Amino acid sequence: MNYKFCMTLALAAALFSPGCATKTTYVDNDSSRLIANVDEINIQDFARAADEMVQSIIEDCISTGDLEGVDGKKPILAISRIVNNTSMQFDTDLLIKRIRTALLKTKKVQTTTTLNLARSEDPLAEMADAEEEIITEERMKHSYSLSGKIIEVTTRTRNLRQSSYEFQLTISNRRGLVVWEDIKTITKQGKKASVGF
Amino acid sequence: MTLFMTRFILGIEIPLCFTYTLGRKTGVFFEGVMKMKTLFSTMIVTALLAASLLSEGCATKSMNTVQNAQTEGIPMMVMDQRILTDPSLSRSVYIVGVNEAYTEDGYRKVQVQLYNRTRRMKAFTYRVEWYDKDGMLIGSPLDHRTPTQIEGGQRKSIPILATSPKAVDFRFTFMESLAK
Numbered sequence: 217m218n219y220k221f222c223m224t225l226a227l228a229a230a231l232f233s234p235g236c237a238t239k240t241t242y243v244d245n246d247s248s249r250l251i252a253n254v255d256e257i258n259i260q261d262f263a264r265a266a267d268e269m270v271q272s273i274i275e276d277c278i279s280t281g282d283l284e285g286v287d288g289k290k291p292i293l294a295i296s297r298i299v300n301n302t303s304m305q306f307d308t309d310l311l312i313k314r315i316r317t318a319l320l321k322t323k324k325v326q327t328t329t330t331l332n333l334a335r336s337e338d339p340l341a342e343m344a345d346a347e348e349e350i351i352t353e354e355r356m357k358h359s360y361s362l363s364g365k366i367i368e369v370t371t372r373t374r375n376l377r378q379s380s381y382e383f384q385l386t387i388s389n390r391r392g393l394v395v396w397e398d399i400k401t402i403t404k405q406g407k408k409a410s411v412g413f
Numbered sequence: 414m415t416l417f418m419t420r421f422i423l424g425i426e427i428p429l430c431f432t433y434t435l436g437r438k439t440g441v442f443f444e445g446v447m448k449m450k451t452l453f454s455t456m457i458v459t460a461l462l463a464a465s466l467l468s469e470g471c472a473t474k475s476m477n478t479v480q481n482a483q484t485e486g487i488p489m490m491v492m493d494q495r496i497l498t499d500p501s502l503s504r505s506v507y508i509v510g511v512n513e514a515y516t517e518d519g520y521r522k523v524q525v526q527l528y529n530r531t532r533r534m535k536a537f538t539y540r541v542e543w544y545d546k547d548g549m550l551i552g553s554p555l556d557h558r559t560p561t562q563i564e565g566g567q568r569k570s571i572p573i574l575a576t577s578p579k580a581v582d583f584r585f586t587f588m589e590s591l592a593k
Binding site: 245275279281324406 | 516517518519520522538540553554555556557558559560573574576577578588590591592
């Protein structure tokens with residue numbers, strides 16, 4: 217009896233000790249201790265793809281002065297359709313918002329919340345813009361539009377899975393001529409999700 | 414004897430702690446104190462280690478390279494300051510140097526040149542931080558660590574463009590991959 221009691225107590229102590237408790241901890245967004253999944257696009261993948269795309273846009277397009285606005289004004293970049301062709305469901309703003317934020321910070325491009333393919337991002341600004349259009353009889357026009365597609369390619373061996381996510385983005389002018397285009401691919405291999413990469 | 418054979422089979426990539434243990438045991442063996450049972454267990458451990466290291470997953474494959482002998486591009490090298498806390502990583506991910514360039518509009522671009530001095534592939538992550546003229550870190554929603562690999566004997570260049578016009582200084586950090 218005494219032996220059983222001691223064993224139960226030891227087992228309980230081991231199970232409820234701090235070492236075994238599953239704690240929730242905060243992790244920096246730029247940490248390598250984030251969770252990485254083979255068959256998902258993780259938050260760090262969106263940040264990486266957006267970062268590489270922004271570097272490419274700045275180097276090939278903004279820095280060379282290829283993006284020109286009307287009457288010497290800053291070029292206005294509108295967001296067109298971003299197609300999610302993966303098996304996952306996610307908000308494409310995880311990619312696009314990062315790109316837009318970084319481009320706006322360059323002070324070389326103007327982005328907009330009202331000129332969107334779908335519904336306006338800011339309805340109040342859209343109403344004010346409509347009023348302004350009636351007063352000035354001048355409609356705000358975008359100079360360039362950003363479109364793209366995210367594609368998934370998966371393959372597997374007997375005990376290993378591989379997923380490639382291809383981010384394809386294009387900036388076109390009003391006539392549909394492509395002024396910038398790039399592709400970034402992120403490939404992941406593994407069996408299951410892991411903490412840390 | 415066992416220690417010598419192990420080194421001969423495995424090359425120079427023997428973990429230090431194992432070498433120490435094995436050496437101590439070998440010394441004991443030559444002194445005539447080690448029993449037969451201990452010798453067999455040492456041999457089994459050695460065989461298992463050799464098998465695991467020589468298996469397909471850990472096979473050492475080194476990269477051969479060819480390039481034009483007289484390179485036309487002249488890299489503008491940057492005087493750098495290094496803080497090395499992981500000697501193992503700095504052997505595999507040896508920083509040859511850092512060169513820089515500027516875009517037409519004045520954005521700073523730096524490129525770290527790496528060289529894997531071992532014969533083994535190394536997975537690691539890197540990140541670059543940008544600082545403004547006042548030495549303040551420029552935060553961005555694009556901040557992330559990039560996972561990458563370098564093959565044995567490979568030379569690898571990592572070019573990074575500052576996405577902020579305010580960026581004047583940089584700091585690269587390298588870390589061994591946490592993925593097992």
